[in-house]
Amino acid sequence: MNLVLPSHAMRTLPIQQVATHSAELKSFLFEQTFEAEPGQFVMLWIPGLDEKPFSVSDVRDGRIEITAKAVGPFSRALMECRPGERLGVRGPFGRGFRPRGRGLVVGGGMGIAPLRYLVHRLERDRASFRVALGAHTAPELMYAVDFARVGAHFATDDGSVGEKGVVLNLAERLCADQPVDVIYGCGPEPMLVALQQLADRLRIDCQLSLERYMKCGIGVCGSCCVDGSGICICREGPVLDKAELDRVPDFGRPHRDATGQRRS
Amino acid sequence: MNPLAVQIAGLALESPLVLASGVLGTTASSLRRVAQAGAGAVTTKSCSLAARPGHPAPCVLPWPGGLINAVGLSNPGVEAELEELAEYRRTCATPLFVSIFAGSADEFGRLARRVAAAKPDLIEVNVSCPNVESEFGAPFAADPEACGRVTHAVKENAGAVPVSIKLSAQCASLARMAVVCRQNGADALTAINTVGPGMWIDVGTGRPALSNRVGGVSGPAILPIAVRAVYEIRKAVDLPIIGTGGVSCAEDALQLIMAGADAVGVGSGVYAGGVELFGEINRGLAAFLKERGFASLAQVKGLAHREGRP
Numbered sequence: 001m002n003l004v005l006p007s008h009a010m011r012t013l014p015i016q017q018v019a020t021h022s023a024e025l026k027s028f029l030f031e032q033t034f035e036a037e038p039g040q041f042v043m044l045w046i047p048g049l050d051e052k053p054f055s056v057s058d059v060r061d062g063r064i065e066i067t068a069k070a071v072g073p074f075s076r077a078l079m080e081c082r083p084g085e086r087l088g089v090r091g092p093f094g095r096g097f098r099p100r101g102r103g104l105v106v107g108g109g110m111g112i113a114p115l116r117y118l119v120h121r122l123e124r125d126r127a128s129f130r131v132a133l134g135a136h137t138a139p140e141l142m143y144a145v146d147f148a149r150v151g152a153h154f155a156t157d158d159g160s161v162g163e164k165g166v167v168l169n170l171a172e173r174l175c176a177d178q179p180v181d182v183i184y185g186c187g188p189e190p191m192l193v194a195l196q197q198l199a200d201r202l203r204i205d206c207q208l209s210l211e212r213y214m215k216c217g218i219g220v221c222g223s224c225c226v227d228g229s230g231i232c233i234c235r236e237g238p239v240l241d242k243a244e245l246d247r248v249p250d251f252g253r254p255h256r257d258a259t260g261q262r263r264s
Numbered sequence: 265m266n267p268l269a270v271q272i273a274g275l276a277l278e279s280p281l282v283l284a285s286g287v288l289g290t291t292a293s294s295l296r297r298v299a300q301a302g303a304g305a306v307t308t309k310s311c312s313l314a315a316r317p318g319h320p321a322p323c324v325l326p327w328p329g330g331l332i333n334a335v336g337l338s339n340p341g342v343e344a345e346l347e348e349l350a351e352y353r354r355t356c357a358t359p360l361f362v363s364i365f366a367g368s369a370d371e372f373g374r375l376a377r378r379v380a381a382a383k384p385d386l387i388e389v390n391v392s393c394p395n396v397e398s399e400f401g402a403p404f405a406a407d408p409e410a411c412g413r414v415t416h417a418v419k420e421n422a423g424a425v426p427v428s429i430k431l432s433a434q435c436a437s438l439a440r441m442a443v444v445c446r447q448n449g450a451d452a453l454t455a456i457n458t459v460g461p462g463m464w465i466d467v468g469t470g471r472p473a474l475s476n477r478v479g480g481v482s483g484p485a486i487l488p489i490a491v492r493a494v495y496e497i498r499k500a501v502d503l504p505i506i507g508t509g510g511v512s513c514a515e516d517a518l519q520l521i522m523a524g525a526d527a528v529g530v531g532s533g534v535y536a537g538g539v540e541l542f543g544e545i546n547r548g549l550a551a552f553l554k555e556r557g558f559a560s561l562a563q564v565k566g567l568a569h570r571e572g573r574p
Contacts, residue, residue: 008326012468043321047471051321086469088322216324220535221335222290222309230297232288235538258317260290260309261340 045088134167330483498524514548
């Protein structure tokens with residue numbers, strides 16, 4: 001019988017450093033007290049407020065990095081957190097990317113965050129990969145310089161960085177240029193659905209990171225179970241491969257809120 | 265013949281293992297998955313008349329003895345719940361228990377009527393949740409009179425659907441509580457709910473780690489309390505008992521059965537064991553029966569009540 005994983009119990013760590021990309025987009029660095037794989041996530045707790053899942057955006061030099069954008073009450077409060085402040089950092093949770101073969105890394109908006117760590121891992125392992133990233137405007141393309149270093153291609157709605165348009169067109173062209181074995185994706189769900197369809201057309205695999213309302217993070221409460229197969233996103237996800245995605249009938253469709261009700 | 269088959273309140277279960285309320289019980293898909301993993305019946309997360317978002321996170325935390333939780337009875341409300349139940353029914357034949365929760369006996373009655381119309385195999389009455397006390401006051405399961413009123417109200421409205429009252433280990437006399445439930449028409453008893461409430465303090469910040477500050481304690485730490493509770497109830501009444509609390513292996517389940525349980529709830533064990541735990545415990549129970557020469561679980565039930573030398 002396996003016992004409680006110590007990393008799942010509450011632990012708080014002081015913020016070591018805050019990297020400000022913009023007033024609404026910041027990275028928070030903590031001492032690395034645990035191992036995490038690209039695509040895995042942590043539960044970040046602001047004492048007295050709430051606890052939310054965030055993917056790990058990098059692990060290096062003994063530090064673990066979380067990147068967040070101000071979208072709701074929690075992430076807005078997070079933007080006010082300063083170095084020295086203690087936050088709960090439980091994890092890692094879930095199952096991340098399983099790199100193999102020639103990869104195409106595709107990210108949209110905040111989905112870029114976990115792909116930063118994935119790209120560093122692929123680089124370390126001398127894997128063959130290309131990168132396509134998209135965002136509405138230049139300021140949302142965090143770590144663009146770092147990504148450009150590995151030859152990433154960019155697309156923005158206004159053409160302020162890279163080509164004007166959506167990242168999907170970029171991804172399709174890159175797939176046409178050179179063979180790809182697997183598409184790694186993270187971003188808005190409609191983009192992920194399009195990536196799955198692209199992978200289907202090319203008869204290649206994909207590994208896509210899904211978001212669902214999470215509460216416990218440990219596969220107990222059932223909040224993040226998808227329809228159909230009942231796959232538990234916090235424990236068996238968040239990264240699912242094509243065969244698993246085929247068993248998620250609510251992929252790209254309305255899913256559930258904190259009460260368990262389906263939202264349109 | 266299936267040696268693991270059991271009967272409770274007129275229901276035939278293929279396995280004594282029942283998914284306990286509160287774990288993987290929000291959607292038809294997760295309930296079905298647990299059924300396919302080997303549960304003899306599955307219990308929904310408690311539903312109430314209106315939707316509830318529950319407490320903010322952290323709401324479930326593991327600790328070395330198990331879990332501590334204050335999810336706060338989040339649920340989509342009974343109407344959305346009934347759609348999930350219908351979806352489950354369309355796709356899975358494993359018996360379905362529906363847990364209900366309300367703030368008064370009258371409300372319990374109305375909720376039971378609505379749920380009974382969907383014809384679940386059993387209605388489980390959650391009168392013992394320890395983590396909504398700030399909202400609802402002390403659980404009904406702490407007071408025999410209140411518990412009796414709720415039981416009566418649910419039975420009045422549940423029609424032919426059998427009713428199990430989910431008790432707390434924390435009351436002056438479980439024997440008295442069990443008798444009162446039976447007198448008011450309960451068809452079965454579920455024992456026990458989580459224990460507590462307890463508190464877990466994060467020493468880094470010096471603050472309670474659960475957003476609700478306190479929460480129900482479950483997992484291996486409470487198994488001996490559950491076993492004692494089932495033993496006391498079995499001494500007092502002959503109602504079927506769904507023994508629940510801290511089960512994470514076949515031996516744990518056997519303890520509850522030997523204390524007098526007819527079926528065994530499994531909840532927090534899913535944290536360490538995953539849904540595969542149901543299959544593992546089934547295999548362990550079957551192996552025990554075979555090895556010890558018992559033809560069925562009925563022969564094991566209540567063994568702990570024998571007097572004298574073995």
